[in-house]
Amino acid sequence: MDGIFSRTDSHDEPGTVTENRWPPVSPEELEALLHAVRPRIQELAARFGLSGPDVARITRDVAVMVLHDRNPGDRERLFVTAFERQAERLRLERESDDGPIH
Amino acid sequence: MAPSTDHRHASEEELRRLAGAALDATLGAVRSHLLEGCPRCAGELRRLLAEEADALGRLTAAWVLSEEEPAPRLVAGMTDRLYAWSLLFEAEERAAGDLADELLRLPSAERADLARESWRYRSMALARHLAERARAAVFDDPGQAVELGRLAAAMADRLAELGYPAGLAHDTRALAWGALANALRVDSDLLEADRAMAVATGAVRAGSGHPLVEAEVLSLVGSLRRDQVRYDEARRGLERAVEVYQQHGPQGLLGRALLKLAQVLTQDGESERAVELLKEARGLLPEEDGRMRLLAGYSLAVALNDAGRASEARSYVEELEPEYKRFGGDPWMAQRWSWLAGWIAVSHGESDQAERLFRELRQGCAERESAYEYALATLELACVLLDQGKVDEVGALAEEMVPLFASRRIHRHALAALALFQAAAAGRRATTELTRRVLRYLERARNNPHLKLSP
Numbered sequence: 001m002d003g004i005f006s007r008t009d010s011h012d013e014p015g016t017v018t019e020n021r022w023p024p025v026s027p028e029e030l031e032a033l034l035h036a037v038r039p040r041i042q043e044l045a046a047r048f049g050l051s052g053p054d055v056a057r058i059t060r061d062v063a064v065m066v067l068h069d070r071n072p073g074d075r076e077r078l079f080v081t082a083f084e085r086q087a088e089r090l091r092l093e094r095e096s097d098d099g100p101i102h
Numbered sequence: 103m104a105p106s107t108d109h110r111h112a113s114e115e116e117l118r119r120l121a122g123a124a125l126d127a128t129l130g131a132v133r134s135h136l137l138e139g140c141p142r143c144a145g146e147l148r149r150l151l152a153e154e155a156d157a158l159g160r161l162t163a164a165w166v167l168s169e170e171e172p173a174p175r176l177v178a179g180m181t182d183r184l185y186a187w188s189l190l191f192e193a194e195e196r197a198a199g200d201l202a203d204e205l206l207r208l209p210s211a212e213r214a215d216l217a218r219e220s221w222r223y224r225s226m227a228l229a230r231h232l233a234e235r236a237r238a239a240v241f242d243d244p245g246q247a248v249e250l251g252r253l254a255a256a257m258a259d260r261l262a263e264l265g266y267p268a269g270l271a272h273d274t275r276a277l278a279w280g281a282l283a284n285a286l287r288v289d290s291d292l293l294e295a296d297r298a299m300a301v302a303t304g305a306v307r308a309g310s311g312h313p314l315v316e317a318e319v320l321s322l323v324g325s326l327r328r329d330q331v332r333y334d335e336a337r338r339g340l341e342r343a344v345e346v347y348q349q350h351g352p353q354g355l356l357g358r359a360l361l362k363l364a365q366v367l368t369q370d371g372e373s374e375r376a377v378e379l380l381k382e383a384r385g386l387l388p389e390e391d392g393r394m395r396l397l398a399g400y401s402l403a404v405a406l407n408d409a410g411r412a413s414e415a416r417s418y419v420e421e422l423e424p425e426y427k428r429f430g431g432d433p434w435m436a437q438r439w440s441w442l443a444g445w446i447a448v449s450h451g452e453s454d455q456a457e458r459l460f461r462e463l464r465q466g467c468a469e470r471e472s473a474y475e476y477a478l479a480t481l482e483l484a485c486v487l488l489d490q491g492k493v494d495e496v497g498a499l500a501e502e503m504v505p506l507f508a509s510r511r512i513h514r515h516a517l518a519a520l521a522l523f524q525a526a527a528a529g530r531r532a533t534t535e536l537t538r539r540v541l542r543y544l545e546r547a548r549n550n551p552h553l554k555l556s557p
Contacts, residue, residue: 022137022192023185027125030181034165041166056163060155061269063162063180065310067188068270073350078312081350085311086269 024070033066037079044080048087058086112136112143114150121150122157124185136189139197141222147190148224151183152265158183187267194227201228202235210249217253218260226266229257229274233281241434244289251282255298269310276305276315280322287326290513290549299326314355317346321359324366329549333370340366354394357386361398364405369546373409380405392429399425400438404445412449419446437463437475444482456486473509474548477520481541484527488534500527513551519543522555 025033045055062082066075112120112132120129120136136143161180165172201223205213217223232254239247258278261271283298299322306319320343327336340363347356360383364376380402387395399422406415419442426439440463447456460483467476480499487495503524507517523540526532540555547553 022133023125023188024192027181027185030184031177034177034181038166038172045166052163052167053159055166056159059162059166060159061267061310063184064187064267065270065273065312067184068191069312071314071352073352078350081313082269082311085313089307089311 024067025075030067033075033079034063036076037083040080041083044084044087048091050087050090054087054090058083058090062086110135111140112146114146117143117147118150120189121147121154121183121186122179123182124189125182133189136193137196139193139200141194141197141201141225144190144193144197145221145224147186147193148265151186151190154183154186155265155267191227194225198225198227198231201225202231205253213253214256217257223257224260224264225257226261226270226274229254229261229278232257233274233278236281236285240285240288244285247285248282248289248291251278251285251298254278255282255301267310268308269312272305272309273312273315276302276309276319279305280319283326284322287329287549290551292326292330292550292552295326296330299323313346313350317343317351317355317359320346321362324362328366328369331546331550331553333366336366337363337370353386354388354391357383357391357398358394360386361394361401365401368401368405368408373405376405377402377409377411392425393435396422396425396429396435400435400442403442407442407446407449410449412446415442416446416450419443437466440466441482448482448486453486453490457483457490460486473506473511474516474544477503477506477512477516478541478544481523481537481544484523484532484537485534485541488532488537493530493532496527496532497530500524500532513547515551515554516544516547519547519555 023030041055041059044050050058062079065082066079069075069078112135116129116132119126120132123129124133132143136147158180161176161183165176165180168176205217205223208216232250236247236250236254239250255275255278258271258275261274262268266274279298279302283295283302286292286295286298302319303323306316309315320339324336324340324343327333327339340359343359344356344363347359351359360379364379364383367373367376367379380398384395384398384402387398389395399418403415403418403422406412406418426435430436430439440459444456444459444463447453447459460479464476464479464483467473467479480503484496484499487493487499500523503520506512506520512520519540523532523537526536543553543555547555
C-alpha cells in the first residue's frame with residue numbers, strides 16, 4: 001500500500017484518529033500547503049544564498065512548527081514568514097562573523 | 103485526561119515504525135495509546151524522532167531543491183515524518199495538564215529536582231502549560247506565578263538537548279522566560295524581571311520565526327518597560343506587537359495589545375490617543391472575553407476622564423453597567439469601579455461624593471490590609487479635602503498613616519515619599535500640588551522599588 005492511501009485510511013479509522021481530532025490538518029491539506037509554499041521557499045533560498053543543509057534545516061524546523069501551531073490562521077503565510085525570518089537571521093549571523101558583505 | 107498507565111505501552115519497534123510513518127493504518131492502537139497521553143511512550147517517540155531528524159532533513163532538502171515536481175513518495179515520506187512530530191505534540195498536550203497537577207501537588211522543594219531529572223516531565227507541552235499557568239496566576243498570586251515560571255523556564259532550557267526541533271525549543275524558552283519575567287515584574291522584582299526578559303528576547307531571536315511568539319514576548323516587554331517607567335521603549339515594543347498581530351494575529355490578541363498600548367499612553371499623559379485605541383480594542387475583543395472587554399471599557403472611561411471629557415466618561419460608565427453586572431463580580435474589578443467613580447466625581451467638582459467614595463475605598467483597603475492601595479486612597483482623599491480647605495482633616499489622615507510605615511508591602515522609596523507627605527500634613531503644610539505629586543509617583547512606582555520621587 002502506498003503512503004498516501006495508508007494515511008487516508010488511518011485518517012478515517014473509527015475510534016482513533018478522527019474521533020481524537022488528530023491530525024490538525026488532513027493529509028490533503030498538508031500536501032496542498034507544501035505544494036503552495038515550495039516555489040516561495042526556493043525563491044527565498046536563492047535570494048539568501050542558502051546552502052542545501054541550511055535549506056533542509058530551516059524547512060524542517062518551520063514545517064514542524066507550522067504543524068504544531070493550533071491557530072486557525074493562514075498556514076501558508078506563517079510558513080513563508082517564518083522561513084524568511086530564519087533565513088534573514090542566518091544571513092545576519094554570517095555577516096557579523098565575516099564582516100558586512102559589500 | 104490522566105496520563106495513561108492502564109493500556110499496554112507501545113514497543114520500541116512500533117514507535118520506530120510510527121516515527122517514519124505516523125499515519126500507517128496498522129498502527130491505530132499505538133496512536134490511540136499515545137493520544138491518551140502516555141508520557142512514557144511520548145518520551146520514547148521523541149527520542150526516536152530526534153534520531154530520525156537527519157532523514158527528515160534529507161527528504162526536505164530533496165523536496166525543496168528538486169527542479170522537477172517532487173515524486174509522490176518523497177512528499178509522502180516527508181509528510182509521514184511531519185505527522186509523527188505532530189502526533190507527539192498532541193500526545194504531550196493531552197498529558198500536560200495532569201502532569202502539571204501531579205508536579206504541583208509535590209512539596210515545593212522536590213518539584214524543581216523532579217522537573218529537571220525525571221523522564222516523566224520532559225515535555226515541551228508541559229513547559230508551555232506551566233508558562234501559561236504562570237501567566238494566569240499573576241492576577242491572584244504573583245509568588246506562585248514566579249514559582250511556576252521558574253519551573254517552566256528550567257524545563258524549557260533543556261528542550262533542545264532532548265531533541266526537539268531547535269526553533270520550537272527556543273520559542274518555548276521565549277514563552278517560559280517571558281512568563282517568568284512577567285511574574286517577577288508583578289512581584290516587584292524588576293531587576294530579576296529584566297534579566298529573565300533578556301533571556302526571553304534572546305530566545306525569540308533564536309526561535310522558529312513564528313511571528314506570534316515574537317508579539318507575545320514584545321507585549322510582555324511592553325508591560326515591563328511600563329513598570330520601569332521607560333515609556334518610549336514600552337510604546338515601541340507594544341506598537342511592534344500590534345503591527346505583528348495586525349498582520350498575523352487573531353483579532354482578540356490584537357485587541358489585548360491595543361489595550362496595553364493605550365494603558366501606557368494614558369499613564370504617559372496621551373489620553374486622547376488612548377481613547378481612540380481603546381475604542382478599537384473594544385471592537386476587536388470577542389464577546390466571550392467578557393472580562394477583558396470590561397477592562398477595556400474601564401480603561402476607556404479612565405482615559406476619557408483624564409482627557410477632560412468627564413461627562414462622556416460618566417455616560418459611558420452608565421452604558422457599561424450591564425456588562426459590569428455580568429463580568430465585574432470579582433473584588434479587583436469592583437475596586438477599580440469605585441476608584442473610577444471617585445475620579446469622575448473629582449472631575450465634576452462633586453467633593454462630597456468623591457470624599458465619601460475615597461473614604462469607603464480607604465476603609466476597604468484597611469480591612470484587606472492592602473497597604474499600597476490604602477496609601478493611594480489616603481492621598482486621593484487628601485487631595486479632595488485640601489481642595490475644600492480642610493487642612494485639619496488632612497492632618498488627622500497623617501496620624502492614621504502611621505501603621506503604613508511598618509508595612510513590608512511598601513518599598514522604601516515609596517515610604518520616603520509618603521513620609522514627605524505625612525510630615526507636611528501633620529504640620530498643616532500639605533498642598534494639593536505636593537499631594538498630587540506624591541500620588542502620581544506612587545502610581546508609577548507600584549511595581550518599581552527602584553524608582554525615587556523626583557525632587
